[in-house]
Amino acid sequence: xxxxxxxxxxxxxxxxxxxxxxxxxxxxxxxxxxxxxxxxxxxxxxxxxxxxxxxxxxxxxxxxxxxxxxxxxxxxxxxxxxxxxxxxxxxxxxxxxxxxxxxxxxxxxxxxxxxxxxxxxxxxxxxxxxxxxxxxxxxxxxxxxxxxxxxxxxxxxxxxxxxxxxxxxxxxxxxxxxxxxxxxxxxxxxxxxxxxxxxxxxxxxxxxxxxxxxxxxxxxxxxxxxxxxxxxxxxxxxxxxxxxxxxxxxxxxxxxxxxxxxxxxxxxxxxxxxxxxxxxxxxxxxxxxxxxxxxxxxxxxxxxxxxxxxxxxxxxxxxxxxxxxxxxxxxxxxxxxxxxxxxxxxxxxxxxxxxxxxxxxxxxxxxxxxxxxxxxxxxxxxxxxxxxxxxxxxxxxxxxxxxxxxxxxxxxxxxxxxxxxxxxxxxxxxxxxxxxxxxxxxxxxxxxxxxxxxxxxxxxxxxxxxxxxxxxxxxxxxxxxxxxxxxxxxxxxxxxxxxxxxxxxxxxxxxxxxxxxxxxxxxxxxxxxxxxxxxxxxxxxxxxxxxxxxxxxxxxxxxxxxxxxxxxxxxxxxxxxxxxxxxxxxxxxxxxxxxxxxxxxxxxxxxxxxxxxxxxxxxxxxxxxxxxxxxxxxxxxxxxxxxxxxxxxxxxxxxxxx
Numbered sequence: 091x092x093x094x095x096x097x098x099x100x101x102x103x104x105x106x107x108x109x110x111x112x113x114x115x116x117x118x119x120x121x122x123x124x125x126x127x128x129x130x131x132x133x134x135x136x137x138x139x140x141x142x143x144x145x146x147x148x149x150x151x152x153x154x155x156x157x158x159x160x161x162x163x164x165x166x167x168x169x170x171x172x173x174x175x176x177x178x179x180x181x182x183x184x185x186x187x188x189x190x191x192x193x194x195x196x197x198x199x200x201x202x203x204x205x206x207x208x209x210x211x212x213x214x215x216x217x218x219x220x221x222x223x224x225x226x227x228x229x230x231x232x233x234x235x236x237x238x239x240x241x242x243x244x245x246x247x248x249x250x251x252x253x254x255x256x257x258x259x260x261x262x263x264x265x266x267x268x269x270x271x272x273x274x275x276x277x278x279x280x281x282x283x284x285x286x287x288x289x290x291x292x293x294x295x296x297x298x299x300x301x302x303x304x305x306x307x308x309x310x311x312x313x314x315x316x317x318x319x320x321x322x323x324x325x326x327x328x329x330x331x332x333x334x335x336x337x338x339x340x341x342x343x344x345x346x347x348x349x350x351x352x353x354x355x356x357x358x359x360x361x362x363x364x365x366x367x368x369x370x371x372x373x374x375x376x377x378x379x380x381x382x383x384x385x386x387x388x389x390x391x392x393x394x395x396x397x398x399x400x401x402x403x404x405x406x407x408x409x410x411x412x413x414x415x416x417x418x419x420x421x422x423x424x425x426x427x428x429x430x431x432x433x434x435x436x437x438x439x440x441x442x443x444x445x446x447x448x449x450x451x452x453x454x455x456x457x458x459x460x461x462x463x464x465x466x467x468x469x470x471x472x473x474x475x476x477x478x479x480x481x482x483x484x485x486x487x488x489x490x491x492x493x494x495x496x497x498x499x500x501x502x503x504x505x506x507x508x509x510x511x512x513x514x515x516x517x518x519x520x521x522x523x524x525x526x527x528x529x530x531x532x533x534x535x536x537x538x539x540x541x542x543x544x545x546x547x548x549x550x551x552x553x554x555x556x557x558x559x560x561x562x563x564x565x566x567x568x569x570x571x572x573x574x575x576x577x578x579x580x581x582x583x584x585x586x587x588x589x590x591x592x593x594x595x596x597x598x599x600x601x602x603x604x605x606x607x608x609x610x611x612x613x614x615x616x617x618x619x620x621x622x623x624x625x626x627x628x629x630x631x632x633x634x635x636x637x638x639x640x641x642x643x644x645x646x647x648x649x650x651x652x653x654x655x656x657x658x659x660x661x662x663x664x665x666x667x668x669x670x671x672x673x674x675x676x677x678x679x680x681x682x683x684x685x686x687x688x689x690x691x692x693x694x695x696x697x698x699x700x701x702x703x704x705x706x707x708x709x710x711x712x713x714x715x716x717x718x719x720x721x722x723x724x725x726x727x728x729x730x731x732x733x734x735x736x737x738x739x740x741x742x743x744x745x746x747x748x
Contacts, residue, residue: 117541118476120729123529124148124722129467132459134447135188138440139164141447142182142191143459153723159193161208164461186232194223216277224267229299234271236302238290241268264309271325282328292342296349300325303343303352313639315339320354333377339363347398350375364645365562383421388558397443404435406556409483409495409526413437433525453481453526477502479540481526486583489575492552496580497526499536499546509591510545514577516599516606520553532725533600535733551576566646569661570609596740600624608663608693615671620739622675622732625685625717628693629664636686667696673703675735677728680708681716707731
């Protein structure tokens with residue numbers, strides 16, 4: 091028996107023994123993959139002449155991912171770096187006159203808005219609040235910028251802290267995100283919603299620049315997202331009127347070009363919004379009954395913009411995603427400049443909608459910036475000479491007959507008559523989607539393993555986005571159980587094809603993928619030689635009382651643990667801990683709010699008591715809600731630890747001495 095508990099330390103990348111003996115000399119390393127520059131946030135200027143975008147770089151010295159803003163000529167494709175400040179500059183947004191860019195930067199340690207001439211010059215700092223800026227948007231007349239920021243502590247809280255020291259009353263002492271507006275010329279800012287008993291989310295200016303529509307929920311907790319309503323505030327006097335008050339969530343309001351209507355994404359009062367479609371609806375700007383526009387579209391549309399020729403949105407279609415245009419009169423939907431078998435997202439449109447800037451990626455290319463069909467960036471040149479192998483979308487039948495798709499990564503010299511070791515990497519969500527794109531994983535070393543002679547399967551198990559509402563609902567009150575069917579049947583299908591060595595199969599996943607991995611560890615231990623559970627749920631009861639998103643569990647299991655303890659037990663890996671035998675690595679963030687740390691300790695103790703080889707690594711310094719690695723060194727750690735674990739228990743190898 092080998093059982094350990096450890097705090098994260100830097101490790102040298104482990105090697106895979108028998109697979110490595112056939113490895114090309116130039117197979118990428120973990121650090122090379124994490125050091126890749128990556129494009130993001132393309133924004134076409136209103137006149138369609140220029141496109142701004144971000145490029146992320148890895149700063150190992152400061153342990154940070156930093157972004158700067160670049161600008162390209164949409165016609166010639168010529169590019170130049172626009173910002174070069176300390177730390178990061180992100181979220182570029184064009185002024186209506188197409189001459190200036192506003193952006194967010196944390197160069198003074200808090201996120202503030204800056205404005206810069208797109209031709210040249212220094213950035214001018216626009217805001218200077220103590221709380222960092224959330225989101226922002228130019229007014230159509232270019233005179234103002236609206237933005238969100240966390241409201242300052244109330245005087246009552248300040249007085250209480252002075253008397254007692256700091257403490258928090260749960261679900262009471264929450265600081266709300268509020269809406270502000272600033273005059274770009276004078277830099278004078280004023281609040282529009284300060285003191286309101288809600289927190290502001292996404293917002294949109296009316297075409298006449300006089301009002302702003304915004305969504306809001308009762309407090310900042312993710313568990314309160316179902317309370318989202320939509321209101322409209324008049325900029326001149328900060329008068330607020332409700333617009334949509336039905337059971338939520340109702341979010342992301344966008345004005346029609348003539349200002350008469352407002353489109354938004356909605357659950358239309360559905361009590362189970364976690365797995366049902368959220369169509370686009372429209373309502374008169376003065377109020378009234380909403381009309382659903384995308385009832386025939388069986389996926390979640392994400393509004394991009396409402397232009398005179400239609401309403402544009404992006405959405406998934408199975409493993410891929412595309413830009414669509416909706417005719418708001420006929421409700422007809424069509425793809426815009428479709429390039430099949432591509433993942434298209436992050437789109438923006440010129441004022442006349444004739445030019446679109448998007449991120450596009452495929453089975454042979456990580457994301458690049460495109461303007462129409464013209465490729466602007468060439469960041470994939472960084473991988474020249476890397477033997478990344480090939481990606482293929484495959485499908486199989488699950489135990490109950492459901493068709494499941496997955497992305498299969500194969501070595502460049504793949505031989506269908508050879509039996510390969512197989513690693514299964516399970517995405518989170520459950521409404522995530524594994525895409526047929528290389529170099530996207532920064533927790534699991536997919537693109538290190540594949541050139542060393544390993545097959546990697548990423549299954550889009552039941553519940554994944556992109557396959558319609560019915561498919562997303564197949565794991566309702568069937569979590570873990572149906573998910574395991576999908577993973578196991580995928581493994582069996584590859585074994586049946588003669589390309590997988592059934593004695594060398596491992597599985598891993600983060601979040602919901604970690605939960606499924608834990609479920610497989612306690613149900614089908616004999617099928618796998620090694621397992622890795624990242625930020626996984628081990629006990630739905632433990633999860634329910636600790637997580638920051640209680641409604642998620644109630645919706646998928648359709649009960650609380652007090653109402654139906656049987657379904658909580660049936661779908662919990664810990665219930666079956668006596669069946670665990672497979673060596674299991676557990677990785678978890680110390681401050682994880684989404685899947686709190688007790689889940690990791692519960693699984694670890696169960697494995698320990700049942701004499702299963704196991705290791706629990708608790709990581710410090712995960713950012714945000716602590717649910718996953720967010721910095722280069724924490725990504726390096728999770729990837730290296732997985733390399734070491736599977737090298738030890740799945741592959742025959744001799745690891746180098748450190």
